[in-house]
Amino acid sequence: MIEGRTVMQGWANVPLSQSRTARTTLFFVVLALVCLAMADIAITTANPWQDLMRFFWGVMTPDFFSSAGLATALLRTLAFAFVGVTLGAAAGFLLALVYRFRLVRTFAAFIRAIHELFWALIFLQFFGFHPLTGVLAIAIPYAGIFAKVYSEILDEADPEPRNLLPSGVGALSAFVYARIPDCWEQLRTYTSYRLECGFRSSAILGFVGLPTLGFYLESAFSQGHYSEAGAVLILFYLLIATIPLWVRPRMLPFYIVAAPFFLGDGMPIMWGNVRRFFTEDIVPAPLREGSSNDFWPWLSDLVVNQALPGIWNTLLLTQMALVATGVIALLAFPLISRHFGNRVSRTGGHVLLVIARSTPEYILAYILLQLWGPSMLPAVVALALHNGGIIGHLIGRQSSTFNLRPDAPRGLMRYGYELVPRVYPSFLAFLFYRWEIIMRETAILGILGIYTLGFYVDSAIQNIQFDKAMILILVTALLNIGIDGLSRRIRRRLALQTMPTC
Amino acid sequence: MLKKLLGLATIAAAMQTYAFSAAADTFVFTAIPDQDETQLIERFGAVESYLEEQLDVDVKYIPVKSYAAAVSAFRNNQVQLAWFGGLSGVQARRLVPGSEAIAQGEEDPEFQSYVIANTSTGLEPMDDLSDALEGMTFTFGSKGSTSGRLMPEFFLREAYGEAPDEVFSRVGFSGNHTRTVRLVEAGTYQLGAVNYKVWESGVEDGSIDTDKVQVIWKTPYYPDYQWTIRGDVDERFGEGFKDRVTQALLDMDDPELLQRFPRTGFIPATNEDYAPIEETAEALGLLN
Structure with a gap:
């Protein structure tokens, strides 16, 4: 909380206009308003509220027995998550050991800049409906994320035990006995947190055809079978909410060993397809056909008509969603803070935030798009609810650790003058940390029909033009790496530090 | 580990x-x-x-x-x-x-797409695509569909001389024909292009409410x-x-x-x- 205090002093001593934090906040709010003015925001359905009520009614009257495949889908969701996250953690750990090399860092940044769904869409093209598609779609981006976070955790380990070791101790022994024990708890906490993210990722893979919960959710929803959709959602919430009960350290090895046997068999892999994909499919069409003169016109057409509009819309949506996330987080954290309300209201707040943060943005956006019609509005709301739920939960928990003076003001004054200033630095830290995550999600929401980069990637794949799809995915990854770098610089400038979230 | x-x-x-x-x-x-x-x-x-x-x-x-x-x-x-x-x-x-x-x-061999409209548009069945459609919202089916995208887009371009996103104020892809009908029926989109077989069997079994959505134009055969x-x-x-x-x-x-x-x-x-x-x-x- 050291930075918290510095910023507090800053607020007390300098006018608001000169505080870096305040100026940064103002800048992003104004930027979001400008984006709002240019963006396509509308509710186009005739009866949006009627549909919303029908949906809530469906959730209230879930039908668990409509589809015999639901139990299998639940099992597959777990299996893909366990295998994917385990492989990702193992690979990420190895990468973390050599993370000081720029090449490794760049590689890790690149693989995590591509969303799980994009990875799945790529693997589907040559592995088809084989379990490997789902496993790798989770393992690869997660390896990039694990590499970064593990290396940060390892770097922060206390160097003292290492210095006390006698000379001649091997590097491996020193690592295992002096470094790991110090950060074991953090590694463990982060990994188990990531497992929860893995369940979410695994569930949404169903939207592109893998046999997880998303598969049934998509079918039920698109057909207006809200009671079935409600059942899938409730199963999913139960799964996430009961994690502390069934994901126990003792049980983990058992789950990890068992999971591969529950992936299902899918369809056989034909290795010729893999070769063809890399040596033909993704080679730009003009080069493949030997007319390299056509390459530049081909590329500029792709950039002008697809990449640039995609980037523009992705940025618009990201900036609006970022600020909306901040607003939701600041509004939501008092719901669970011990400085407000009573035990009952806080329990209600916890339930609300658990629902908001455990529903993947992709699913939220899908639901809202069905209910409100296509525009950026459902996407902004979905991103803000999910991310705002996460940050609201984190800063709400933090605010409960503060002790206020007995004569501290109450109500709005307590919120505005006591709590918000105290949580603000970590609030901004979380928000900027999630900036890159919000952008990755924004791009992927294009698959649902919003004209962000994902829309053009999906269109290229639908036209069986993988060369175009790969270039657009590459553009998405670079944009994401750019935002990641920018966010790191802002956080450094504002002296913000935080633990990562997914 | x-x-x-x-x-x-x-x-x-x-x-x-x-x-x-x-x-x-x-x-x-x-x-x-x-x-x-x-x-x-x-x-x-x-x-x-x-x-x-x-x-x-x-x-x-x-x-x-x-x-x-x-x-x-x-x-x-x-x-x-x-x-x-x-x-x-x-x-x-x-x-x-x-x-x-x-x-x-x-x-x-003689397949068709229908252009359908929400009745709130006031559009009536027509022989040639009229200018009244311009500026409305329009949904295709899947991006890769023949009757829900390719052929309707072809005939629209032929009629208006420009791409659909120039003609209409909003162009979407519903995903499939059933969804196109549902979206136009609900008014999410004012217009849509749909496989004529899906339309006709929907009308026959009563799953389409023809007071809310109707056919306004039929494409040539393909x-x-x-x-x-x-x-x-x-x-x-x-x-x-x-x-x-x-x-x-x-x-x-x-x-x-x-x-x-x-x-x-x-x-x-x-x-x-x-x-x-x-x-x-x-x-x-x-x-x-």
């Missing part, structure tokens, strides 16, 4: 087994997801048992989530037969040399759906297998089964039948 590594070894071993576990001699087919999944599963579940009976091999239908996934599965030889639309069939046959269109519905089979099935399933599959499809005469497509029957098809589709798709840049 050690436990994790142990787990990894097991995974690697398990992966190996999985790669070979799917029975090699199952004849697998798929279909483009052009309608609600429940309807597809009922329809192709019935086709699955019918073909199994006729061909005397294990037959399996796998549902997919997109048109492209159906094409890719066919191309990757994970399915050997598919019920494609005009465009997806052309895409698939270009990617798999030797593959053939073997049967089509009796209605498919060829559409067909069964396409890979060229290498004889090598894998025995001499004459392709002919047996073709015959089985042409012989399909169970009215209930046909009703599910909905088609009155199946007739022979050739790759050349779909040349007009191929030309149109090339003109619109949907095929390389």
